[in-house]
Amino acid sequence: xxxxxxxxxxxxxxxxxxxxxxxxxxxxxxxxxxxxxxxxxxxxxxxxxxxxxxxxxxxxxxxxxxxxxxxxxxxxxxxxxxxxxxxxxxxxxxxxxxxxxxxxxxxxxxxxxxxxxxxxxxxxxxxxxxxxxxxxxxxxxxxxxxxxxxxxxxxxxxxxxxxxxxxxxxxxxxxxxxxxxxxxxxxxxxxxxxxxxxxxxxxxxxxxxxxxxxxxxxxxxxxxxxxxxxxxxxxxxxxxxxxxxxxxxxxxxxx
Numbered sequence: 509x510x511x512x513x514x515x516x517x518x519x520x521x522x523x524x525x526x527x528x529x530x531x532x533x534x535x536x537x538x539x540x541x542x543x544x545x546x547x548x549x550x551x552x553x554x555x556x557x558x559x560x561x562x563x564x565x566x567x568x569x570x571x572x573x574x575x576x577x578x579x580x581x582x583x584x585x586x587x588x589x590x591x592x593x594x595x596x597x598x599x600x601x602x603x604x605x606x607x608x609x610x611x612x613x614x615x616x617x618x619x620x621x622x623x624x625x626x627x628x629x630x631x632x633x634x635x636x637x638x639x640x641x642x643x644x645x646x647x648x649x650x651x652x653x654x655x656x657x658x659x660x661x662x663x664x665x666x667x668x669x670x671x672x673x674x675x676x677x678x679x680x681x682x683x684x685x686x687x688x689x690x691x692x693x694x695x696x697x698x699x700x701x702x703x704x705x706x707x708x709x710x711x712x713x714x715x716x717x718x719x720x721x722x723x724x725x726x727x728x729x730x731x732x733x734x735x736x737x738x739x740x741x742x743x744x745x746x747x748x749x750x751x752x753x754x755x756x757x758x759x760x761x762x763x
Contacts, residue, residue, distance in 0.1 A: 512748035513606075516592070516599055521593050527600065530601065530695075530696065531600075533657075534657065535659075535685060535694065535696065535699055535701070536694050537691055539690065539692070540591065542690050550584050550585070561576075570620075571617055571623060575614075576610070576612045576728060577733055578612055578613055578717075579611050579734070579750065580734065585611075585715065586742060588641075589611050589750075591641075593694065594639070594641050601696050602636065602639060604721065605722040606721060606722050607751035608726070608730060609638075609718045609720045609724075610717060612717070613714070614715075615713045616713075618710055622703065623676065623704075624668070624702055625668040625675045625700045626702055627697065628698070629698055630667065631698040637698075637721055638696075640694075640697050641695070641716065642693040642715075643690075644687050644688070644689055644714055646710075646711075647687070648684075648714075651706075653705055653712050654684040655703050656704050657701045658681065658699065659699075661699050662696040662698040726751070730751060
């Protein structure tokens with residue numbers, strides 16, 4: 509199955525300047541895989557999937573609402589986690605075979621305060637262990653809590669809490685990753701980041717995912733959760749990214 513890793517590596521769709529930015533500052537914002545004409549349909553499918561989700565898959569946090577397992581929420585979302593520029597970024601950052609750990613919906617609540625700066629994974633001595641993406645269902649603006657990044661922080665040996673008294677405060681040089689609906693943020697999981705404050709009266713919706721080393725445990729057991737309808741429509745690349753074999757696994761009946 510790791511032949512797919514060679515296939516992904518051989519396909520180059522990221523522009524040279526995007527590759528350099530991902531290396532140097534730790535994140536990029538690019539157009540996503542969903543055609544503009546289909547974005548309203550995706551937003552409707554997003555809302556319907558959130559409403560239909562089993563309560564066990566929904567987490568109500570102090571600043572956001574999260575719904576797990578968007579791999580199995582319908583065909584509208586299938587293109588996102590196999591988007592070639594994201595997978596190419598995984599090859600460049602992780603540097604060896606990987607799989608999808610999780611893909612979930614996250615809506616930032618109206619009036620939510622800024623999230624503390626953090627890194628999803630600390631950098632290891634000679635490698636970075638994670639690549640993440642944030643697909644913008646809604647426009648990301650500073651006023652509705654666009655995710656803020658500290659450029660180049662994935663190279664640093666310390667964490668935000670080591671040098672900041674208040675990690676929710678602004679950090680010198682931070683950048684709000686703004687973009688139109690359908691844009692995608694791709695980021696190194698070791699770069700400092702956190703959503704900004706949502707000063708509007710509307711939620712700010714997104715779909716987020718993370719890829720990790722193939723020998724590291726997924727946050728969501730994709731093989732155990734895969735639904736028959738999902739398995740029936742996805743191809744070999746998606747099976748590789750999800751790390752599922754050709755046999756039909758046991759199905760968790762939650763929707």
